[in-house]
Amino acid sequence: MSDYYDIKKLCSLSRIEIDESKIQQTTEKIKEIISFFNKLDEFELNEKGDNDTYGNLPQSIPTTSTSDNEEKIDNYIKFEKKINDLRDDSNDENNNYTSLFSFRFHNNKNGYVIGPRI
Amino acid sequence: MSVDLYRLPGYIISGKIKNQEILAEDYINLVYDRINKIDVKINSFISKNYEAAIQKAKKIDNKIKNNEKTGSMAGIPIGIKDNISVKGLKNTCASKILQGYESPYDATVIDRLKDQDAIIIGKLNMDEFGMGTTSEFSFYGEVHNPWNIDYVAGGSSGGSAAVVSSLQVPISLGSDTGGSIRCPSSFCSVIGMKPTYGTVSRFGLVSYSNSLEQIGPIAKTVTDIVLTLNAICGKDSNDNTTLNKQYEYKVNKIDEILSKNYKIGVISNLIDSSDKQVAKTIFNKIDMLKENNFNVNDTSIKYSDFALAAYYIIATAEASSNLSRFDNIRYGFDFNPEGYEWNSYSSHMRSNFGDEVKRRILVGSFVLSAGYYGKYYLKAQKIRNILKSEFNRLFKSFDVLILPTMPILPFKLGEKGSTPLELYNLDIYTILANLSGIPAISIPAGFSKEGLPIGLQILSNEFNEQILLDIAMFFEQKDKFSEWNPVQ
Numbered sequence: 001m002s003d004y005y006d007i008k009k010l011c012s013l014s015r016i017e018i019d020e021s022k023i024q025q026t027t028e029k030i031k032e033i034i035s036f037f038n039k040l041d042e043f044e045l046n047e048k049g050d051n052d053t054y055g056n057l058p059q060s061i062p063t064t065s066t067s068d069n070e071e072k073i074d075n076y077i078k079f080e081k082k083i084n085d086l087r088d089d090s091n092d093e094n095n096n097y098t099s100l101f102s103f104r105f106h107n108n109k110n111g112y113v114i115g116p117r118i
Numbered sequence: 119m120s121v122d123l124y125r126l127p128g129y130i131i132s133g134k135i136k137n138q139e140i141l142a143e144d145y146i147n148l149v150y151d152r153i154n155k156i157d158v159k160i161n162s163f164i165s166k167n168y169e170a171a172i173q174k175a176k177k178i179d180n181k182i183k184n185n186e187k188t189g190s191m192a193g194i195p196i197g198i199k200d201n202i203s204v205k206g207l208k209n210t211c212a213s214k215i216l217q218g219y220e221s222p223y224d225a226t227v228i229d230r231l232k233d234q235d236a237i238i239i240g241k242l243n244m245d246e247f248g249m250g251t252t253s254e255f256s257f258y259g260e261v262h263n264p265w266n267i268d269y270v271a272g273g274s275s276g277g278s279a280a281v282v283s284s285l286q287v288p289i290s291l292g293s294d295t296g297g298s299i300r301c302p303s304s305f306c307s308v309i310g311m312k313p314t315y316g317t318v319s320r321f322g323l324v325s326y327s328n329s330l331e332q333i334g335p336i337a338k339t340v341t342d343i344v345l346t347l348n349a350i351c352g353k354d355s356n357d358n359t360t361l362n363k364q365y366e367y368k369v370n371k372i373d374e375i376l377s378k379n380y381k382i383g384v385i386s387n388l389i390d391s392s393d394k395q396v397a398k399t400i401f402n403k404i405d406m407l408k409e410n411n412f413n414v415n416d417t418s419i420k421y422s423d424f425a426l427a428a429y430y431i432i433a434t435a436e437a438s439s440n441l442s443r444f445d446n447i448r449y450g451f452d453f454n455p456e457g458y459e460w461n462s463y464s465s466h467m468r469s470n471f472g473d474e475v476k477r478r479i480l481v482g483s484f485v486l487s488a489g490y491y492g493k494y495y496l497k498a499q500k501i502r503n504i505l506k507s508e509f510n511r512l513f514k515s516f517d518v519l520i521l522p523t524m525p526i527l528p529f530k531l532g533e534k535g536s537t538p539l540e541l542y543n544l545d546i547y548t549i550l551a552n553l554s555g556i557p558a559i560s561i562p563a564g565f566s567k568e569g570l571p572i573g574l575q576i577l578s579n580e581f582n583e584q585i586l587l588d589i590a591m592f593f594e595q596k597d598k599f600s601e602w603n604p605v606q
Contacts, residue, residue, distance in 0.1 A: 007480070014438060014483045015445070015461065016476050017469035026477065029538050033481050036539055039427045040497050107454045115447070116455040116463035 003027065124152045127339040127600065128194035128288035135193035138182060142175035142193035146237060149195045153239075153286045160262050160284050162277035164200045165208045166240035171195070174237045181235075189234030191349055196231060197281045197290035200241040201248060202333065203322035204228050207238075211324050212256035213246045215444050215470045218451045225322020226357065227291060227333050227350045234349045239287050242277030246472045247441065248295050248326045250274050251541045252534070253302065255474045260531055263305060264604040265571055269528045272302030278336050279306040285603060289342050291350075293323055295331040296429055297523075297548020300560035303336055304523035304573025307562040307602055309343055309590060310336045314580045315555035316361045319354035327436035328359075330429075330552040339600045340591045341369050343559075347583065367584055372595050375588045382407055382589075383417040383516035388547060392525045399564040399572045400522050406596060407520075417516065420508055422550065424501050429549040430542055431485050431498035438482025441475070444468065477538060506554040513579035518589055521547055523560040523573035551577055559586045562599040 007027045011018055018026055107114045123131065123145060135142045150168055157163050181188050198204055201211045203221035205228075210216045228238065245255040253261035253276025261276035263269040264284035271280040275292030279302030282290050292299040294312035303310025311334045318333045325331070335346035344367045351365040384404055389397050408414050446453060446467035455463050471479070485494035512519060525546060534540050551558035556577055563574035574593070578585045594600055 010480045010483050011465070013487070014479050015442075015464045015468055016471070016479060017465045018476065019469075022473075026473075026480070029477060030480060030484070033430070033477075033538055033542075034484065036542070037427050037431055037485065037494055040424060040431075040494070040501065043421075043424050043497070043501060106452045107456070114454065114456050116458040116460045118460045 123148055124285050125603070126288070128191065128196075128337065128342045129339070129345055131288065132190075132192050132194050135178065136182060136188060142178040142182075142237070143172060145193060146171050146175040146195060146239075149239065149287060156284050156286055157281075159267055160264055160271075160280050160286075161259050162197070162243050162261055162271075162281040162284070162286065163240050164210055164212065164243050164258050164277070167204070167207055167238050170206070171237050171239055174232075174235075178235050178237075189236070189349075191231065191234040191236035191345060194236050194289060194345075195239040195287045196236045196346075197239050197242045197278060197287045198228065199244055199275050199278050199290070199292045201244065201293060201324040201326075202227065202291060203324070204238055204241065207241055209241070209324065210257070211247045212244045212258055213444075213471065213475070214257045215446070215450060215467070217257065219449055221322075223322065225333075226319035226354045228322065230350050230352075231291075231346075236289075236349070242275070242281055242290060242292075244277055244292075245274035245298075246475050247324070247437070248274040248293060248298055248331070249437070249474050249478055251297070251301055251544050252531075253277065253280075254531060254535065255472055257472065261302075262531070263528055265307065265528075265569065268530055269570065270305065270531055270533075272305030272524070272528065274298040274302075275310075275336065276302045276306075279303050279308055279310060282306070282308045282336050282338060283604060289335060289337045289346055291333055291346075292336055293331050293333050294548075294552065295327050296433060296545045296552050298331075299334045299336060300523050300548050300558060300573070300575060301544070303560040304575075305528040305571060307565075307571035307573070307599070307604075308336055308338055309340065309559065309561050310334065311343055311347070311559045311583075311586070312551055312557060313347065313351065313583060314557045315552075316359050317351050317363075317365065317557075317581070317583070319350075319352075319357040319360050321354055321356035325436075325440040327433040328440065329436060330433060332552075340587055340594050343590075344369050344587060363581065365583075367587055370588050370591060372592060375592050376410060376412075378588065379413060380517040380585060380589065381515065382412050382414045383512060383519045384414060385419050385519055385521040386416045387418040388422065388521045388525075392522045393527055395527060395566045396522050396525065396572050399566075400520070400574055403563050403574050403593065404520065406593075410592070410596075415516075417512060417519070419512065419519075419550070421501065421505050422546065425505055425550055425553055426542065426546050428498035428501040428505075429545070429553055430481075431494045432502065432553075434478045434482035435486050435495050436482070437475075438479045438486065441471075441479055444471075474538070502553045505550070509550075509554045509556060509577075509579070517578065517582070517585050519577040521575050521577070522563075523547060523575040527566050527568070527570045527572065547575060556580050557583045557586055559590055561590045561593055562597070562602060563593075 253273035283306035
């Protein structure tokens with residue numbers, strides 16, 4: 001890391017456009033930050049006795065769900081609410097959103113919101 | 119009605135409203151008059167909530183008139199950092215990319231403040247998405263320090279600290295990812311607190327780095343901090359990182375605080391490496407503790423040299439993931455996508471992020487990329503774990519640890535930031551609490567010979583916020599720092 005092509009690659013991965021005139025400046029600043037991160041190379045981890053699993057489930061917890069172990073997984077990972085219950089605004093399946101779209105979105109045509117090509 | 123009411127802390131105002139000495143509606147009008155007069159110089163507000171605030175004030179007045187029960191914060195105006203969702207108000211995160219976004223729901227902290235009859239006054243300026251140490255990286259212009267408007271207010275919750283310091287509102291909410299509450303509190307001479315991770319719900323806070331950030335209060339008095347913490351803390355079923363604990367913080371009297379014989383550790387290696395005026399002020403505070411028979415001893419913290427690099431690796435990695443949702447499809451502003459291909463449309467829209475945000479996203483993508491994950495991200499997580507162990511070791515010997523909030527004095531707008539590291543290095547004392555999840559508070563400690571504020575930072579072990587509040591209360595009583603106000 002890092003030259004012009006590395007930064008262009010990172011921009012592509014991050015879906016960010018950077019003006020050509022700013023690429024050089026951005027490259028230098030990112031190089032400076034990464035060099036700072038390389039300070040961690042001076043740190044000897046093994047001496048400090050770090051035994052954390054960092055996100056790996058304990059071996060006693062099954063990683064694939066079967067009818068026998070679902071309860072074991074549920075007991076380990078507890079979520080009080082389903083994702084769809086987090087917000088109090090509701091999704092009305094029967095609603096016709098055409099009027100809402102025309103009100104909220106300026107870029108629409110024939111009752112449809114215009115989106116980028118896929 | 120006396121125009122000096124704006125000088126009073128929130129808890130006194132609430133008492134006057136409840137006792138019918140003043141009407142909440144009159145007081146809120148006075149607050150907006152003050153904001154309209156002062157904020158042209160400070161630039162702490164991004165949006166205001168005048169009509170809804172007046173409606174709420176009228177409701178509170180009616181409740182009191184009818185002898186109905188009111189909340190613990192009845193009539194207290196509160197400013198909210200612009201990355202915390204308030205239903206019906208813009209939630210821009212000080213970014214161009216969210217300039218038209220209006221939140222469809224309230225964050226849990228806002229629900230809880232409203233339940234206690236607090237009044238939401240408006241949304242406050244900040245560094246874009248919380249990424250900065252000066253509040254200069256805002257699409258809405260930089261925040262000015264009320265003590266000298268040519269100087270930075272600190273960041274990223276610069277608007278939240280400046281608005282309290284300049285006596286526009288008595289209390290505000292900020293968010294703290296690496297010192298974003300404490301840094302501006304230090305630079306603006308107010309109290310700012312980052313609670314233990316998991317104490318306050320983050321539901322409704324626009325995420326920058328989930329594993330590091332917490333919402334917390336900023337005020338001029340410890341009593342207002344306690345009042346706000348008691349309102350916002352607690353388990354939230356919408357945020358699975360909140361803990362099921364009972365929180366009831368108190369404002370203890372000074373005799374009671376002194377009788378607890380708190381053991382205080384002075385992190386002398388970090389104080390010594392600060393600006394001379396900062397170090398001198400902090401040592402004066404330590405002398406004050408010794409004179410009052412606190413058990414004070416020197417100590418040092420290991421691994422702090424590595425902590426800053428570990429912090430920025432984790433923060434940028436989480437930011438690159440969290441900010442991927444801002445593609446102008448799910449959130450964004452009006453822009454005709456006709457003729458754009460999907461990926462080029464997203465990239466083009468995301469170029470509306472500010473330079474610092476773009477830089478952090480790119481760095482985050484780099485440290486998470488295949489081949490570098492073990493070298494950077496995994497190692498940073500391990501250092502984070504070791505730092506937590508180091509704090510556990512220190513808190514076996516001490517109840518609290520003392521160090522400066524910021525290593526240097528506030529500086530002039532535009533003076534720093536030519537290189538990113540120049541600003542990143544300023545976070546060296548504040549990121550320790552975020553990496554280890556412990557609570558921390560910044561309180562006013564004094565001023566430099568140029569009249570620039572200096573902050574004292576106090577750290578305690580997780581869920582020991584009461585000790586922080588006790589030590590802060592000791593200094594508030596001794597120094598009377600709540601009466602330190604900038605000349606308007």
